[in-house]
Amino acid sequence: MKDIxxxxxxxxxxxxxxxxLRSALEYFSNKSWSWEELETLTGFQKxxxxxxxxxxxxxxxxxxDINMIEGFDYKKYYDEGESYLSTFLNxxxxxxxxxxxxxxxxxxxxxxxxxxxHFEQKSPTLKYIDELLDKDYLVIVQLNSSALNDDEGxxxxxxxxxxxxxxxxxxxxxxxxxxxxxxxxISKAKLYKAMGGNNNTVEVTGIKVGETxxxxxxxx
Numbered sequence: 001m002k003d004i005x006x007x008x009x010x011x012x013x014x015x016x017x018x019x020x021l022r023s024a025l026e027y028f029s030n031k032s033w034s035w036e037e038l039e040t041l042t043g044f045q046k047x048x049x050x051x052x053x054x055x056x057x058x059x060x061x062x063x064x065d066i067n068m069i070e071g072f073d074y075k076k077y078y079d080e081g082e083s084y085l086s087t088f089l090n091x092x093x094x095x096x097x098x099x100x101x102x103x104x105x106x107x108x109x110x111x112x113x114x115x116x117x118h119f120e121q122k123s124p125t126l127k128y129i130d131e132l133l134d135k136d137y138l139v140i141v142q143l144n145s146s147a148l149n150d151d152e153g154x155x156x157x158x159x160x161x162x163x164x165x166x167x168x169x170x171x172x173x174x175x176x177x178x179x180x181x182x183x184x185x186i187s188k189a190k191l192y193k194a195m196g197g198n199n200n201t202v203e204v205t206g207i208k209v210g211e212t213x214x215x216x217x218x219x220x
Contacts (some may be wrong), residue, residue: 017042023138042087053074053113065118065206066119068205069208070202100156137206138208141171142204144195170183
């Protein structure tokens with residue numbers, strides 16, 4: 001089993017993606033990453049969770065192999081702006097994203113993202129996650145943490161899946177600041193439910209070192 005560094009969420013409880021990314025980057029680049037470096041890389045802002053468009057573009061340009069699938073139509077969002085969001089996200093998801101994420105600020109990064117990152121627009125499945133794991137990717141899965149923890153409501157969250165058994169995934173779950181779980185065993189059925197099941201709207205992204213070895217001095 002891979003020895004992946006683990007980081008819990010920060011006190012803001014909005015840094016789950018940064019925690020997953022920190023684990024993956026430290027595993028692949030053999031260097032330490034500070035929260036400040038990750039904020040610069042992702043465009044993270046205080047009290048706002050970061051969408052991944054800028055991050056994956058930069059890492060692809062620096063030699064990482066990024067393989068991303070999501071139902072979100074980035075070109076349509078670039079062309080139509082905010083009006084597209086209400087046609088894609090349900091009201092609860094839209095409200096959360098508008099209040100807690102930087103989605104309103106990612107449009108300028110979309111053209112370069114679409115030219116640079118290996119992206120496929122469709123709802124991800126468990127088969128896709130399994131294929132990424134088989135190819136030695138670490139897999140960042142976005143999901144609803146309320147559903148993952150058998151609660152009501154919607155809270156956008158991310159976990160880092162790095163291994164699997166026949167019925168379970170093994171993941172670093174940053175959780176909340178005081179409840180992160182290293183090497184959490186999550187049934188495949190529960191993970192898929194937390195993703196939203198069939199026709200889900202979440203992002204699943206595999207990351208690994210590409211054919212061009214990333215620079216040890218990655219520019220953040």
